[in-house]
Amino acid sequence: MEESMSLLFVKEKGKVKRLHITIKGIVQGVGFRPFIYNLAKSYLLCGYVLNNTKGVEIEVEGKKESIDVFLQDIHVKSPPLAVIEEINFKELPLAGYKEFEIKSSRKEEESFLPISPDIGICEECLRELFDPKDRRYRYPFINCTNCGPRFTIIKDIPYDRERTTMSVFKMCRDCESEYHDPTNRRFHAQPNACWVCGPRVELVDRKGEKIKTADPICLAAKLLRKGNIVAVKGIGGYHLACDATQREVVIRLRERKNRIDKPFALMMLSLEQIKKFCKVSDEEERLLLSVRRPIVLLRRKDEASLPQEIAPKNKYLGVMLPYTPLHYLLLKEVKVPLVMTSGNISEEPIAYQDEDALNRLSRIADAFLVHNREIQIRVDDSVSKVVERKPMLIRRSRGYAPQPLRVNVKAKKCVLATGGHLKNTFCLLKGSYGIVSHHIGDLENLEALSALEEGIEHYKKIFRCQPQVIACDMHPNYASTILAREYAKEKCLPLISVQHHHAHIASLLAEKRINRRVIGVAFDGSGLGSDGSIWGGEFLIADQVEFKRVSHLRYICLPGGEAAIREPWRMALSYLHEIYGDQCADIACKILSGLVNFEKIGVVQNLIRKRINSPLTSSVGRLFDAVSSILGIRGKINYEGQAAIELEMLAEDKEEKYYPFQIIEEKEKFVIDTLPMVKAIVEERRKGEDLTAIATRFHWTLSWIVLKVCELLRDRWNLNEVALSGGVFQNSLILKQVTYLLTSSGFEVLWHSLLPPNDGGISLGQAVVAYQRIRREKM
Secondary structure, eight states: OEEEESSSOOOOOSOOSEEEEEEEEEOSSSSHHHHHHHHHHHTTOEEEEEEETTEEEEEEESOHHHHHHHHHHHHHTOOTTOEEEEEEEEEOOOOOOOSEEEOOOBOOSOOOOOOOOOBOOOHHHHHHHTOTTSTTTTOTTOOBTTBBOSGGGBOSSSOOGGGBTTTTSOOOHHHHHHHTOTTSTTTTOTTOOOTTTSOOEEEEOTTSOBOOOSOHHHHHHHHHHTTOOEEEEOSSSEEEEEETTOHHHHHHHHHHHTOSSSOOEEEOSOHHHHHHHEEOOHHHHHHHHSTTOOEEEEEEOTTOOSOGGGSTTOSEEEEEOOOSHHHHHHHHHHOSOEEEEESSSTTSOOOOSHHHHHHHHTTTOSEEEEESSOOSSOOOOOEEEEETTEEEEEEOOTTTTTOOEEEEEEEEEEEEEOOOSSSBOOEEEEEEEEEEOOOOBOOOSHHHHHHHHHHHHHHHHHTTOOOSEEEEESOTTOHHHHHHHHHHHHHTOOEEEEOHHHHHHHHHHHHTTOOSOEEEEEEEEEEEOTTSSEEEEEEEEEOSSOEEEEEEEOOEEOTTTTHHHHOTHHHHHHHHHHHHGGGHHHHHHHHSTTTSOHHHHHHHHHHHHHTSSOOEEOOHHHHHHHHHHHTTSOSSOSSTTHHHHHHHHHSOSSOOOOOOOEEEEETTEEEEEOHHHHHHHHHHHHHTOOHHHHHHHHHHHHHHHHHHHHHHHHHHHOOOEEEEESGGGGOHHHHHHHHHHHHHTTOEEEEOSSSOSSGGGHHHHHHHHHHHHHHHHTO
């Protein structure tokens, strides 16, 4: 008789003397077998443990009481990198085992295994790193089964040293001894190395010529203190580093990198140092210290002395702690916070190959701190924040990817979903796993598209997944859609287009393992709608298969198409034209005078009047742009979402009255007319009302709109769950206010915790919708 437990220990029904146990999840390459070996030894149990292509197989024989505690401890005390998803066991007749041993791996038919992401240095390795008596003292690549590189060094599976980029480094006798000792925490640690046998660090100049020095890290630290910019090779690619306390150096980095306003990330040596510059809650502290080590958005202290140019017009700083031994050694020498931004020219993928890094970054960096451990695949830093005491991902990459997500489907066919155009990720759906890729980025250039293609091929190989169904966005001109179309045609595979905002809601439902209908609220910048318009302020009745659009923001012109995204003042003018008609020119010239000249206003007004290159949009993102420009905050953006972010930064986290708006029923849909709100904002602006008060009221108005529409939909559709997705819900104020209002009205509110709410999460939604549709068609 076989029983099962999922992340729970066994409830014994009788005397058990021998158990056969199988464990699925991330349980290989994370020190799981030596953990089981030592745990069994501690309870005087006999039997064996081995890896197979499904996970880990264990047999234990011994006293019932010992086996009880052994089973509990498997979950409670498992290695930090292990993720136990399923434990199955059955009782067998006694075998008479005399000892407990680690057996050789066993090959079976199923060949899919979750792979661990790269993990920050553990406390034990950190202690050894700075222990003068340890043989790895100050060794920049110290690691063990509990920490270090995984995903970025894997060439193929199974995960053995010869199939990683460490294969060129033959272990010395001491490392070899550790590697084969089950009682050592470096047992089968594939990146295991030391000063004698492992990778080395060098400092090179812009031409790639070695700079002679006994200690490259110390010299790099001196260069940084003197105001130089140093490219630093990490786990998943290169960073560009500079002294964050030197304003002129930060400005120089912006100029060289062509990154005008977009915030830089910071790396600080310790939590104590971070608290000198930022406010840190208990939840944010836990996130900073977690093994995943993401960048965490923290509230900047008013008295903080760091230059504003690090994050212009932003109340928050993106900060991370060191996550590699090399980082710790460098930060320890520098003693000041470092800007640690991605090693690229603006909008290009991060450089990760040495020759490419020298070619692309030599005009930015004054020197390069490099090493000879090859990076197999580029991976950016992850970005996160805490909202309502819960972590939220803004970018899911290093430390998280490629860890699969369990979903509530059992896909018999592998689905490849190619994601969106911005913040691209792709997804492989295989069995009950959604394997969402690391962050690829905006598909605005050939380099980014190549990174997407390379990533897909690598995931197909390491996850043993040959796509049988292809999913993509509905927009025919997205680079990801074109790639999907060409792939499907070449392989003669079915291609399923998924509407952008349905994919947003479906990704959240898949993340939460929900397949029932919900009220989906999808607010973002843009996504092609089923009617050919640009959607972005959508209320859907949706599940994982289909959706019905039941409410949206009133359509308004997007003058100049994509030009209106780059120049938010165009959206302000579009709203003003809807409100005031041909008389809007005078008002626009007064309100927008600091952002744009009179001649441009006339030209764009003519586009709106004649509907030339002015598609209709229902986007909440574009409404943010319009209000931002009306308040004089931003007329032209230098990075995506800048106008909306700066409007959020102006608002206060307090309750305010809301502006008027209308909800009009048209053809079985509720259309939200925000023109009364915009008109009220214009009138307050002309009267000289405080901008912070206006920005705060605007946020509250949007939140009340969500509540009122959801109450109407609850009455009509008898649904009480609301799923919030889309880039607008990265806005902490909106998310908190909407959650507060909805829960106060009795709704159950869902929002993302495992995936970003922005387009970085939609690939999972595309994959699940595509599979569910294929499945339904064959029923």
